[in-house]
Amino acid sequence: xxxxxxxxxxxxxxxxxxxxxxxxxxxxxxxxxxxxxxxxxxxxxxxxxxxxxxxxxxxxxxxxxxxxxxxxxxxxxxxxxxxxxxxxxxxxxxxxxxxxxxxxxxxxxxxxxxxxxxxxxxxxxxxxxxxxxxxxxxxxxxxxxxxxxxxxxxxxxxxxxxxxxxxxxxxxxxxxxxxx
Amino acid sequence: xxxxxxxxxxxxxxxxxxxxxxxxxxxxxxxxxxxxxxxxxxxxxxxxxxxxxxxxxxxxxxxxxxxxxxxxxxxxxxxxxxxxxxxxxxxxxxxxxxxxxxxxxxxxxxxxxxxxxxxxxxxxxxxxxxxxxxxxxxxxxxxxxxxxxxxxxxxxxxxxxxxxxxxxxxxxxxxxxxxx
Numbered sequence: 001x002x003x004x005x006x007x008x009x010x011x012x013x014x015x016x017x018x019x020x021x022x023x024x025x026x027x028x029x030x031x032x033x034x035x036x037x038x039x040x041x042x043x044x045x046x047x048x049x050x051x052x053x054x055x056x057x058x059x060x061x062x063x064x065x066x067x068x069x070x071x072x073x074x075x076x077x078x079x080x081x082x083x084x085x086x087x088x089x090x091x092x093x094x095x096x097x098x099x100x101x102x103x104x105x106x107x108x109x110x111x112x113x114x115x116x117x118x119x120x121x122x123x124x125x126x127x128x129x130x131x132x133x134x135x136x137x138x139x140x141x142x143x144x145x146x147x148x149x150x151x152x153x154x155x156x157x158x159x160x161x162x163x164x165x166x167x168x169x170x171x172x173x174x175x176x177x178x179x180x
Numbered sequence: 181x182x183x184x185x186x187x188x189x190x191x192x193x194x195x196x197x198x199x200x201x202x203x204x205x206x207x208x209x210x211x212x213x214x215x216x217x218x219x220x221x222x223x224x225x226x227x228x229x230x231x232x233x234x235x236x237x238x239x240x241x242x243x244x245x246x247x248x249x250x251x252x253x254x255x256x257x258x259x260x261x262x263x264x265x266x267x268x269x270x271x272x273x274x275x276x277x278x279x280x281x282x283x284x285x286x287x288x289x290x291x292x293x294x295x296x297x298x299x300x301x302x303x304x305x306x307x308x309x310x311x312x313x314x315x316x317x318x319x320x321x322x323x324x325x326x327x328x329x330x331x332x333x334x335x336x337x338x339x340x341x342x343x344x345x346x347x348x349x350x351x352x353x354x355x356x357x358x359x360x
Contacts, residue, residue, distance in 0.1 A: 114291065
């Protein structure tokens with residue numbers, strides 16, 4: 001791979017040399033399980049995944065990914081520690097995979113790429129801050145509206161059960177809000 | 181300021197040229213109010229602050245800072261958009277102030293500083309992920325223990341009322357957990 005390539009263009013182009021051949025996951029198959037160290041990035045060509053952790057015997061869905069999203073278990077990817085997060089296909093899902101070492105080499109190759117990497121981390125932080133505000137929003141309707149505004153496509157791509165979990169409401173409440 | 185200086189050493193040294201003369205804030209005075217754009221970073225020489233936002237007519241304390249912490253309203257600082265966050269002194273507080281333009285110039289000065297800036301953003305993201313897990317933890321005792329392990333000093337430095345708000349429990353529950 002030519003290391004002078006633009007970091008963001010390379011990541012968001014599934015045909016760039018960063019990405020592997022397509023790989024299929026069956027519905028409910030895991031891309032990553034808790035305890036493993038995340039060393040990959042996934043480009044979703046087709047399908048949908050959720051990122052969740054288990055605490056107090058409960059699953060908590062904290063991220064959702066669908067076609068054309070790039071996703072991974074970022075805390076483990078950045079820290080190098082075992083993941084507390086699972087990534088699971090919600091339907092038959094085809095991804096391409098990038099390796100951490102290739103991504104880091106690309107990032108470190110030019111000053112411009114280092115600056116882009118910072119910009120991506122800033123964006124991830126700002127998304128995470130939005131999520132913190134979602135979690136502190138007590139009205140289910142307000143939570144639904146915040147996420148609908150931010151990610152309208154999510155409601156087309158992800159089974160309602162997992163959206164309800166992400167929004168911390170029952171599927172019945174979600175169904176009622178979608179109709180209103 | 182010499183721009184070849186090490187970013188992290190300069191930020192965490194309150195006597196570096198990055199920082200202003202000390203400035204005092206009275207108890208309950210605001211360092212920043214919602215609607216303003218955050219263009220500063222604060223080094224707390226002495227005292228304590230909280231960062232909060234108001235939603236659904238309720239205040240939500242999302243960060244706490246005390247002596248030797250560096251803090252600001254980071255979402256607005258990074259995005260350049262008006263802050264949804266307030267920063268308020270919880271007691272008489274003395275800070276030094278750094279300006280965004282000086283910080284950005286220092287960050288861009290060397291490759292090493294760009295890499296350090298990325299590292300700081302990664303750390304901030306990992307802290308924010310811990311906070312997301314806190315918020316999804318339903319047991320007050322478990323939330324208390326997670327934060328006690330992460331930031332024991334917090335319980336010496338911050339009035340209990342604001343710690344309780346940060347932990348989303350009543351002051352009575354916090355007091356019971358501290359004794360047990």
